[in-house]
Amino acid sequence: MAQREIQSPLPGTFYRKPAPDRPPFVKEGDTVKVGDVIGLVEVMKMFNEVHADQAGKVVRFLAENEAAVEAGQPLLVVEG
Amino acid sequence: MARPIQKLLVANRGEIAVRIIRAAHELGMQAIAAHSSADRDSLAVRLADDAVEIGPPHASKSYLDPEAVLRAARHTEADAVHPGYGFLSENADFAAGVERAGLVFVGPAPETIRIMGNKAEARETARRAGVPVVPGSDGPVPDLDAARAAAARIGYPVLVKASAGGGGRGIRVARDQAELDRELPVAQAEARAAFGDPGVYLERFVTRARHVEVQVLGDGERVVHLYERECSLQRRRQKILEEAPSPALTPAVREKLCASAVQLARAVRYRGAGTLEYLYDADRGDFLFIEMNTRIQVEHPITEMVTGVDLVRAMLRTAAGEPLALRQEDIAVRGVAMECRINAEDASRGFLPSPGTISELLLPGGPGVRIDSLAYAGYKIPPFYDSLVAKLVAWAEDRPAALARMGRALREMRIEGIATTLGLHRDLLRSRELVTAEYDTTTLERWVASRP
Numbered sequence: 001m002a003q004r005e006i007q008s009p010l011p012g013t014f015y016r017k018p019a020p021d022r023p024p025f026v027k028e029g030d031t032v033k034v035g036d037v038i039g040l041v042e043v044m045k046m047f048n049e050v051h052a053d054q055a056g057k058v059v060r061f062l063a064e065n066e067a068a069v070e071a072g073q074p075l076l077v078v079e080g
Numbered sequence: 081m082a083r084p085i086q087k088l089l090v091a092n093r094g095e096i097a098v099r100i101i102r103a104a105h106e107l108g109m110q111a112i113a114a115h116s117s118a119d120r121d122s123l124a125v126r127l128a129d130d131a132v133e134i135g136p137p138h139a140s141k142s143y144l145d146p147e148a149v150l151r152a153a154r155h156t157e158a159d160a161v162h163p164g165y166g167f168l169s170e171n172a173d174f175a176a177g178v179e180r181a182g183l184v185f186v187g188p189a190p191e192t193i194r195i196m197g198n199k200a201e202a203r204e205t206a207r208r209a210g211v212p213v214v215p216g217s218d219g220p221v222p223d224l225d226a227a228r229a230a231a232a233r234i235g236y237p238v239l240v241k242a243s244a245g246g247g248g249r250g251i252r253v254a255r256d257q258a259e260l261d262r263e264l265p266v267a268q269a270e271a272r273a274a275f276g277d278p279g280v281y282l283e284r285f286v287t288r289a290r291h292v293e294v295q296v297l298g299d300g301e302r303v304v305h306l307y308e309r310e311c312s313l314q315r316r317r318q319k320i321l322e323e324a325p326s327p328a329l330t331p332a333v334r335e336k337l338c339a340s341a342v343q344l345a346r347a348v349r350y351r352g353a354g355t356l357e358y359l360y361d362a363d364r365g366d367f368l369f370i371e372m373n374t375r376i377q378v379e380h381p382i383t384e385m386v387t388g389v390d391l392v393r394a395m396l397r398t399a400a401g402e403p404l405a406l407r408q409e410d411i412a413v414r415g416v417a418m419e420c421r422i423n424a425e426d427a428s429r430g431f432l433p434s435p436g437t438i439s440e441l442l443l444p445g446g447p448g449v450r451i452d453s454l455a456y457a458g459y460k461i462p463p464f465y466d467s468l469v470a471k472l473v474a475w476a477e478d479r480p481a482a483l484a485r486m487g488r489a490l491r492e493m494r495i496e497g498i499a500t501t502l503g504l505h506r507d508l509l510r511s512r513e514l515v516t517a518e519y520d521t522t523t524l525e526r527w528v529a530s531r532p
Contacts, residue, residue: 010433011435012463019273044465044466045433068137
């Protein structure tokens with residue numbers, strides 16, 4: 001099965017959860033559809049949803065919660 | 081007791097860090113830039129005498145971390161800390177921590193920050209000082225029943241505001257009881273998430289209001305005012321263009337407004353630079369106190385331009401224990417000043433933030449033009465902080481001349497490599513709303529929406 005990366009559309013701070021005390025949007029082993037929210041990127045105090053542009057099973061995250069990310073940086077790997 | 085500052089830690093970033101470093105240098109102080117790892121290449125770090133890294137990019141782990149800033153102050157043997165605006169500037173515990181460490185906090189006493197930082201307590205303090213306030217709930221509303229009762233008394237529409245909020249954050253509108261029922265729990269949850277305090281209070285929503293604010297300076301004993309700024313041109317409660325003096329006030333209202341601000345600042349024995357925000361109802365000539373900001377404000381340069389008083393220098397001097405050198409009768413407004421906030425945002429794409437590298441930078445100059453900015457050619461604006469790139473300030477002898485000068489400066493200015501709001505400001509300068517000065521706090525959003 002092919003592995004593909006989902007990238008951050010914007011530079012900023014990557015969040016895997018909608019709020020610090022909430023569970024992550026998706027975790028390893030979950031299946032995502034195209035358009036599912038997989039995280040948030042905070043750029044200049046604005047929060048932007050990151051949508052999956054590929055479907056599949058989440059193999060692993062490449063960026064930690066609250067990590068500083070660049071535009072185009074891979075956030076997670078999906079397989080399917 | 082005067083205690084001269086020799087080494088100042090600047091606990092902020094961006095253009096305000098640059099502004100503070102400049103004032104420190106003019107007073108013969110050394111300036112140390114406390115910065116995150118994302119700001120190593122900042123203009124503030126380049127201009128400072130020394131720099132100290134206080135943490136990773138995210139502000140919660142650097143600029144908002146009191147311990148990290150205090151460690152930096154001790155490590156660099158600074159004798160004073162200037163907090164700028166935002167971040168820790170209105171954190172009373174931080175101010176107290178600075179003082180406990182034996183250092184000078186450049187701002188008012190921690191207790192003053194605490195009182196004025198709690199919007200409900202600030203209102204009560206204002207009322208006791210005889211300053212008119214916006215009709216409201218007289219303190220936080222504990223539950224929905226109390227909120228309904230208060231709203232019925234105040235009259236709809238009402239604003240639901242976070243007690244610990246500020247900068248336009250944590251505010252919701254309820255037009256009737258059904259909306260209040262819906263908005264109150266959301267507002268409380270938001271307040272808890274954003275400020276760690278679920279307290280909210282209610283206030284009348286004045287629909288056609290102007291936002292007018294009075295600048296004050298105090299030394300803990302004496303307080304003077306430096307007249308007002310008009311800040312009604314806002315988008316999502318963020319100021320876009322400010323001017324001084326307000327074109328909406330008559331001389332008689334101006335005198336009463338400024339006197340009320342001095343009365344309130346005197347009641348809390350204010351020290352340093354502060355701003356009292358008011359709603360002004362031009363139809364009725366009423367001004368109503370909203371809140372006090374116990375710090376330097378973004379738009380302070382327009383006051384400096386019309387009064388000739390250097391507010392940041394005055395802050396540093398009063399913090400060091402010097403008595404205020406100014407008497408009220410020495411302060412007069414001359415001419416008109418305007419400030420355009422040039423943000424790294426793409427107005428054609430819903431004001432999407434646009435961090436990145438500035439490939440080309442051409443700053444305007446000539447008579448009456450001032451730029452406060454974090455920018456230099458080749459600088460990469462990080463995505464982690466606010467989008468303010470430059471404050472373009474123009475002064476002239478009267479309002480038409482100031483408009484013409486600002487228009488000229490905007491035409492000269494070029495920022496390439498990122499999207500900015502320069503084009504928006506060029507259009508705004510030609511708008512009927514700005515030229516006629518017939519605007520309120522809702523005007524700019526309508527104007528933006530009607531732009532082709």
